[in-house]
Amino acid sequence: MTCIEARGLRKIHRGGKGVQGIDLSIPSGRIVGLIGPNGAGKTTTLNAILGLVPYEGSLKVLGRDPWREREAMMQDVCFIADVALLPRWMKVWQVLDYVEGVHPRFDRARAEQFLLKTDIQKKARVRNLSKGMVAQLHLALVMAIDAKLLVLDEPTLGLDLLYRREFYITLLNDYFDHDRTILVTTHQIEEIEDILTDVILIGDGRITLQDSMDNLAQRFVELKPRPDTVEAARALRPLNERLILGQSLMLFDGVPQNELAALGETRQPKLADLFLVLMGQSRLNKGAVA
Ligand SMILES: Nc1ncnc2c1ncn2[C@@H]1O[C@H](COP(=O)(O)OP(=O)(O)OP(=O)(O)O)[C@@H](O)[C@H]1O
DSSP: OEEEEEEEEEEEOTTSOEEEEEEEEEETTOEEEEEOOTTSSHHHHHHHHTTSSOOEEEEEETTBOTTTSHHHHHTTEEEEOSSOOOOTTSBHHHHHHHHHHHOTTBOHHHHHHHHHTSSOOTTSBGGGSOHHHHHHHHHHHHHTBOOSEEEEESTTTTOOHHHHHHHHHHIIIIIOOTTOEEEEEOSOHHHHTTTOSEEEEEETTEEEEEEEHHHHHHHEEEEEEOGGGHHHHHHTOOSEEEEETTEEEEEEESOOHHHHHTTEEEEOOOHHHHHHHHHHHHHHHHHHHO
């Protein structure tokens, strides 16, 4: 089943920036990273998916139109924004009471069970919790909601490395299953690349790449050619070549791995390196057109 389907999705803000007409197809049961530089259009895309802004084009989330059927759609959707905003004056047990009161799919016992694994006291006020604890509390609330789609916009912003790691591990172990879909944006690509099943790269409101991590691993190969094979490797038209300590490192798209292995050392590129090359290229192409 398809979780999110967009055709020609367009949301232009005053000033001309925004999302310039994108196609998306996200099947259920995937963990998808929406990745792009500052101002790329990630939050605008998420806002359209969450039915928070009107848009042009067609968009279906869990079979519904988010703008016209937001209330029904949100019964199956959960969202964590980049700032874990919880009322600072509330005590933790009051937060639990509140969510229990407003969300039909909230399992309070499950949230409390999760909180037991943290240092968060139920009688503590939100304002006295550390940033990491607020994120843990937020996560406890979200994980106790039986949603089909979880949308996370920079969920670990401002957290230290330990909290960030714990956040994703908990999410994977205690929340994700194959009926659920997670859509996450983050600038910390290295930290999520191992948990993603799919990647969407977005830049200047346009999609540069949309593929599964498995396909990316097949498609893209990094090669450190031997000195005597550098020219032969260049003839295979790498997407990019850079020098590391005087040695050439090339990135290829769609050249068979065994062909490249004959020319030197090959490895799978890190998502962050792929991002830098593809985003750099889309900027260069834009420059060429302009
Ligand atoms: N309400 C608005 N009015 C005018 N321009 C806006 C508005 N919201 C966003 N923009 C512009 O649209 C573009 C996309 O913004 P968006 O917030 O979607 O990017 P983003 O990829 O989430 O960026 P970041 O990683 O910095 O959060 C940016 O150039 C931004 O300045």
